[in-house]
Amino acid sequence: MEQKSSSIAPGYCIAQQTGPLAFHANYLFGGKPSEAARFFMQLNADTPLVQPGQMLIVADPRNHNQSTQIAALMQAKSRTSKAVI
Numbered sequence: 637m638e639q640k641s642s643s644i645a646p647g648y649c650i651a652q653q654t655g656p657l658a659f660h661a662n663y664l665f666g667g668k669p670s671e672a673a674r675f676f677m678q679l680n681a682d683t684p685l686v687q688p689g690q691m692l693i694v695a696d697p698r699n700h701n702q703s704t705q706i707a708a709l710m711q712a713k714s715r716t717s718k719a720v721i
Contacts, residue, residue: 646695646705648713651686660686664694671697679706683717691716 651660657680665673675697683690691713695702 640698641700642696642698643701644696644699646693646699646702646709648691648693648709651688651690651692654685654687657681657684657686657692660692679710683713687720689716689720 649664657677660680661673661676664676676692676694679693679695680686683692686692691709693706693709693713695706
């Protein structure tokens with residue numbers, strides 16, 4: 637069965653507590669393995685230990701037209717992480 641493409645725009649969330657990235661993925665995705673949770677882990681792999689105030693990117697893996705938006709979010713995430721540290 638072929639998956640439908642998505643037009644859901646990528647976004648972000650701001651961490652409220654310290655914890656490993658997997659903790660935040662479990663919290664956001666209800667602890668259920670999914671393509672979206674794996675994509676979240678991939679997009680945020682540069683932040684294995686998340687601090688309060690750090691930005692995490694959330695995006696639908698079925699949206700094939702979001703690379704520009706994700707690139708802009710990655711830049712914002714990098715600036716935010718530097719400010720938090």
